[in-house]
Amino acid sequence: xxxxxxxxxxxxxxxxxxxxxxxxxxxxxxxxxxxxxxxxxxxxxxxxxxxxxxxxxxxxxxxxxxxxxxxxxxxxxxxxxxxxxxxxxxxxxxxxxxxxxxxxxxxxxxxxxxxxxxxxxxxxxxxxxxxxxxxxxxxxxxxxxxxxxxxxxxxxxxxxxxxxxxxxxxxxxxxxxxxxx
Numbered sequence: 116x117x118x119x120x121x122x123x124x125x126x127x128x129x130x131x132x133x134x135x136x137x138x139x140x141x142x143x144x145x146x147x148x149x150x151x152x153x154x155x156x157x158x159x160x161x162x163x164x165x166x167x168x169x170x171x172x173x174x175x176x177x178x179x180x181x182x183x184x185x186x187x188x189x190x191x192x193x194x195x196x197x198x199x200x201x202x203x204x205x206x207x208x209x210x211x212x213x214x215x216x217x218x219x220x221x222x223x224x225x226x227x228x229x230x231x232x233x234x235x236x237x238x239x240x241x242x243x244x245x246x247x248x249x250x251x252x253x254x255x256x257x258x259x260x261x262x263x264x265x266x267x268x269x270x271x272x273x274x275x276x277x278x279x280x281x282x283x284x285x286x287x288x289x290x291x292x293x294x295x296x
Contacts, residue, residue: 121263130255181266
């Protein structure tokens with residue numbers, strides 16, 4: 116089992132999730148939302164976020180961080196603040212030795228729900244089913260859990276693909292790619 120920290124970054128609310136997974140089965144360890152004080156300046160919020168993520172890492176000792184990639188927002192200020200929140204979370208993880216993996220929102224939804232166009236309620240529902248939670252988690256919490264699950268599932272897939280393609284010729288690899296396998 117690998118311990119994974121999933122982060123859904125935000126400048127006001129950041130979802131976090133800690134799961135143990137072998138790629139087939141995943142167990143919920145902890146999850147929630149880090150709520151940042153919007154009455155303080157952005158640099159202070161980023162420092163608070165860094166400290167909160169660092170405390171989660173110290174408490175649960177994950178080995179990997181899975182985090183959502185920045186998406187293109189219509190509002191440049193929002194995109195900048197989101198990027199800064201991601202940076203604070205990534206720095207807290209990297210300075211504590213975690214490997215970092217990034218996933219687009221579309222990839223996460225595809226891995227957990229089966230469609231990259233899933234809505235928040237679908238993500239919450241599938242996370243609840245997969246992790247056998249007693250109730251649906253809050254939206255930001257569910258997103259963090261979904262990011263951790265997507266990483267757990269993609270890691271297993273990559274391992275299987277790497278094992279499958281070992282020793283194959285370039286022509287064989289191209290035919291696998293064309294066949295979609």
